[in-house]
Amino acid sequence: MTESRPHALFSFGTLRDERVQTALFGRTVPSSPASLVGYTTRPLKITDPDVIAASGLDVHLTLECRLGSVVEGAVLRLTEEELAAADAYEVDDYVRRRVLLSSGESAWAYLDADPLRSAARIVIVGDSIAYGRCDPQGGWAARLAAGHIAENELDHRVFNLAIPGSTLADVAGQTPALLGPRRPDTLLVAAGINDSAVPLAAGQPSPDGLAHLADSLAALSAAARDHNARLVVLGPAWLDESRTADYEGLRFTESRALTLRETLRTWCTEHHVDYLDAWEPLHGAPSLLTDGIHPTPEGHEALYHHLTAGLRR
Known part of the structure; x- marks a missing residue:
């Protein structure tokens, strides 16, 4: 045989x-x-x-x-x-x-082993935190772009395509059409916290976004593979639940954010995909959040330094 x-x-x-x-x-x-x-x-x-x-x-x-x-x-x-x-x-x-x-x-x-250290052309997709809401300097993604491009102006590019309010399912649906013209070698997905939200209004439809994360991740993995790009998944940052009991008609809780974090990390481990954890830099530091969810400029600075620690070799 x-x-x-x-x-x-x-x-x-x-x-x-x-x-x-x-x-x-x-x-x-x-x-x-x-x-x-x-x-x-x-x-x-x-x-x-x-x-x-x-x-x-x-x-x-x-x-x-x-x-x-x-x-x-x-x-x-x-x-x-x-x-x-x-x-x-x-x-x-x-x-x-x-x-x-x-x-x-x-x-x-x-x-x-560090996916950002070996990257040249990075596409970032995600939600308002990746977009840089509440930070005039553009958040951790803008800081990453500045440092990455300064390192090699000729070959390095960063395209931040994050859209505030996006769920991971939204990102999975929008991303494939955006990749071709940008020729990425790295697809950095920074979304998911909106999937963990629960509507407060009685009778309002509340599909559980956490139940469908695997489908969205599989779709994003396929899109990255079609362009020979390396998929990198960024987990959620810590949130201050004391300020998110009623957030524009939604409730965000630490327990659901932790479930999101563990689901993303487990999927990445099982599928040999890079996972970057963003929880610890803000954990227990409510002063680094403007509204319980979005980082302050100092919070974005902390996230940036955490994500790029491996680049300073």
Whole structure:
């Protein structure tokens, strides 16, 4: 019986080495040439002695997004057990994510563990917090854009397409048509808190947005994959429930926000999608919220520093 090899893994580095394959898998594995468009490589210093021993190198390569570039490599055909061995081999600087090869085949690849550090063209979609409501400077997203573009004026772009009041379902419906002209390599989804709201008026229809998050996330994942963009999901920020008992006819509670947070994080873990947590920077700091939900300028500053901590290397 032919052994099942259900996993395609794109490798551009040491995993193509027969010595490494023998050390990890006990043999060489089937492979074929492949290429990945929209990426380049940069060196990454390795400190794990086991990885250095297996590869013979203390500097490996990591992928970085760059429009018009291409990385040549190979597709390895792996069993479930071999894929797990490859995961164990890669250091914490890498995470396994889906990419679309030049051939049109979807494959796994090991990318930079910080999705913003490796990004070049970022599209942000979301709600009023991502839009920057209550901050004349444009919120955390505008700060991210300023720093990101200043780092590389030629290649870096940030497009903030957030719309106040949007639910995650709204974002999932609106986003696919917006991506083509902007050619993103990273889709940052910052929405969901409106899905957790409960109408206060008696008899008002109150579909539970939290029950349909998976469908919206799946649609956004498909839209990102169609453009070979990396999906990044930003969880909700902490809210001050003492001020949201009646918020424009809606009620926002900490318990439902926490359910939203855990649902998003669990879905991302199960689907190998990047999750960024925004809860802790504002947690227990009501002075950083203007109305119990929207951050003050100082609150947006705190979120920005939290989200970009990994970029200051």
